[in-house]
Amino acid sequence: SAVISQKPSRDICQRGTSLTIQCQVDSQVTMMFWYRQQPGQSLTLIATANQGSEATYESGFVIDKFPISRPNLTFSTLTVSNMSPEDSSIYLCSVRTGGNYGYTFGSGTRLTVV
Amino acid sequence: AQSVTQPDIHITVSEGASLELRCNYSYGATPYLFWYVQSPGQGLQLLLKYFSGDTLVQGIKGFEAEFKRSQSSFNLRKPSVHWSDAAEYFCAVMTTDSWGKLQFGAGTQVVVTP
Numbered sequence: 019s020a021v022i023s024q025k026p027s028r029d030i031c032q033r034g035t036s037l038t039i040q041c042q043v044d045s046q047v048t049m050m051f052w053y054r055q056q057p058g059q060s061l062t063l064i065a066t067a068n069q070g071s072e073a074t075y076e077s078g079f080v081i082d083k084f085p086i087s088r089p090n091l092t093f094s095t096l097t098v099s100n101m102s103p104e105d106s107s108i109y110l111c112s113v114r115t116g117g118n119y120g121y122t123f124g125s126g127t128r129l130t131v132v
Numbered sequence: 133a134q135s136v137t138q139p140d141i142h143i144t145v146s147e148g149a150s151l152e153l154r155c156n157y158s159y160g161a162t163p164y165l166f167w168y169v170q171s172p173g174q175g176l177q178l179l180l181k182y183f184s185g186d187t188l189v190q191g192i193k194g195f196e197a198e199f200k201r202s203q204s205s206f207n208l209r210k211p212s213v214h215w216s217d218a219a220e221y222f223c224a225v226m227t228t229d230s231w232g233k234l235q236f237g238a239g240t241q242v243v244v245t246p
Contacts (some may be wrong), residue, residue: 024175051233060222061176061236110175114232120166121234125175 020115024124031101033039033129038097039127041111046091048114052084055108055126064109067094100129136225138237146211146245153208156221162225165206166234167197171219179221182206192221193217218244225244 031037031109041050049068053061064084065073073086088094098105111124135158145151157163167179180191187199197208206223223237 049232060238061234063233063235066233113232120181121177122177122178123168128173 020113020122022111022113022122022124024111024127026127027125028128029130031129033102034132035101036097036099037101037129038095039109039111041094041096041124043092044115045115048091050088050094051112051114051121052086052094052096053110053112053123055110057106060109064096086127098109098129101129103131104131106131134163134225134227136165136223136235136237138221138223138240140240141238142241142243144243144245147215148212149216151208151210151213151242153221153223153242155206155208155237157202157206157223157225158204159225162201165197166200166224166226167191167195167206167208168222168224168236169193169219170222170239176184176222179208211244213244215244215246218242 023042025040051066052064054064055061063076063077065075067073067086067088069088069128083099085097108126108128110126112121114121137156139154166181168176170176170181179195180189180197182189182199189197195210197206199206220239220241222239224234227233
């Protein structure tokens with residue numbers, strides 16, 4: 019299965035600022051997924067990122083707040099814009115490697131907004 | 133629409149005792165089902181998955197799960213838990229649309245007592 023490098027692993031940010039999270043995969047993948055895990059909660063899908071096209075956002079998530087880039091088949095970024103304390107969460111990227119390999123997750127970015 | 137339910141939010145088990153975590157799904161066809169574990173401060177690790185075939189699936193760390201279509205269940209079991217099994221466990225189902233997104237249950241927190 020694929021190996022994902024996600025960074026930063028954690029950050030503390032001021033409200034009103036933006037943070038860009040990076041995910042690097044060690045193999046080419048068609049789709050990358052971005053999830054949010056709020057404190058004590060399950061994972062919620064933010065968007066699906068396909069190389070060469072705009073990301074597809076789930077209900078409740080908008081591009082202005084969570085812009086995503088997918089410049090090639092091994093890399094993607096998620097930006098959390100104009101942050102508020104409610105954005106404090108763990109953000110995870112994931113890839114589906116095809117076949118029966120299942121899904122691989124990055125180690126996550128723990129974001130605290132103060 | 134697909135959904136997955138984990139009825140137990142929190143389970144406490146003694147070290148050496150058996151463990152069973154429940155997962156129920158709602159889906160019209162044969163689902164693709166997964167169990168993930170998230171240890172404190174860690175990302176998600178795949179324990180096992182079911183796509184088709186043998187309904188008893190063996191995973192890593194001594195875990196197994198059984199797919200029961202008649203009960204719409206995919207319960208996770210371990211005969212003898214170790215203190216290191218204390219973690220959050222998530223059941224997930226893969227959706228039917230072409231993007232292959234994962235939908236997660238709410239999770240079950242497992243506490244292991246001496």
